Amino acid sequence: MSDLGLRRRRNEDAFAIAALPRGACAVVCDGVATAPGSEEASRRAADAAVAVLTGRVSVGMDPQGATRAAVERAAEVVEGLAGEPRRSPACTFVSAIVDPAGVTVGWVGDSRAYWLGEAGSCLLTRDDSWAESMIEQGAMSADDAWADKRAHAITAWLGADSGPVEPHVAAFRPTGPGLVLLCSDGLWNGLPEAADLAAVALGGDGPMGAARRLLRAALDAGGRDNVTVAVIPCSPPGRERGR
Template sequence: METDLGTAGAAVSDAGLRRRRNEDAFAIAALPRGACAVVCDGVATAPGSEEASRRAADAAVAVLTGRVSVGMDPQGATRAAVERAAEVVAGLGRDPETSPACTFVSAIVDAGGVTVGWVGDSRAYWLGEAGSRLLTRDDSWAECMIEQGALTAADAWADERAHVITAWLGADAGHVEPHVAAFRPTAPGLVVLCSDGLWNDLPDAAALAEVALKEHGPMAVARRLLRAALEAGGRDNVTVAVVPCPPPGGERGR
């Protein structure tokens, strides 16, 4: 699946080489002065997670575009979008123990910069010629161990429990408290949202930038990152959304 907004952004999603179905989903839309995007990754152990991802992404982008268009600040719009996505996913199942679930990451890119929100381990990256970085921090077992000082990063990520998520959207998720962060770049670059089908093989921001910045235009970048994931084995579903910052016609964030 592909969506191309031209110079404002683009997104692609693929089942990968080893999965029969794609439980990832994305939604991307233009804003009056930029664009917004959402990527969701269905939890494989929860039945119906393909629908959870799709509905969460669509619901969140509808909220983001609606709230931003009436002047709500990006952080408030992001929190409202996650809240709505969580409600939609929680309403899909009758039994919390067998209900659909998914992770969530979003970005609003406008003339003021970048605002990201997330729950789970789908990620947002900043990729630029002047430097690249991870903008999110996974809700995962590995990150909990690292934060607590119980394990080194190397030991935590080598553990078989490393990728167990500690927060998600779903009927069994309890109260969902999204992480929301703002980033004000000092030079042009790209915001990349992705499911773990990409970052499992290319977790380092500099490595992603080396692949992405060889291309020109959001769709070409998204396709190149997808191809890199497939070339690395394509073990999982892969979804990538790319939004330039500053947006076309916008001013650089200060």
């Protein structure tokens, strides 16, 4: 689900989601508001990436290889939208493949992936942001870095002005049932902690119900940005409900 939010004039987020032979995949992209044309960049990047994910996984490519290929294609599509020097559309990217082996995520920028599980929840990505860079370098404490006005400035994105794109790819192996959540920062800015997101999302009425509640929570928190959530249920082999 994707929503304009309460303070923006247009929705520059986009998502795409598709079934796989033995699972599902999804992509969420968040257009960079200061870059003209980013609404189109997000939409085209998400669509192109999901097409690559479904195609590559369907012919047997491993999820990590498929994820890297999807990011590469999305980056090419966004770069191709650049016009004159001052018009370089840009967006962030996060993807997930959920299959019997577990969860594979890929990202560039600060759109996030979370695992929301009945036995515990966690953040699966690490933002490409000024704050995270300061924390990683040991230059600032987490509290100080996130309190700084530069905290949310992204340090990596898809776009003609991004330089070489180096996606992060990670695998996660759940030990119990839960939900994989992909979201733009319109959600996690108000609810950054995985446990808080899980408290909202896990309700037993499926991924669409979870998505609706998460969207409502973001709007109730102020809705200052576009909000996009993609939710995929996941049960490890032998742990499917009813078995």
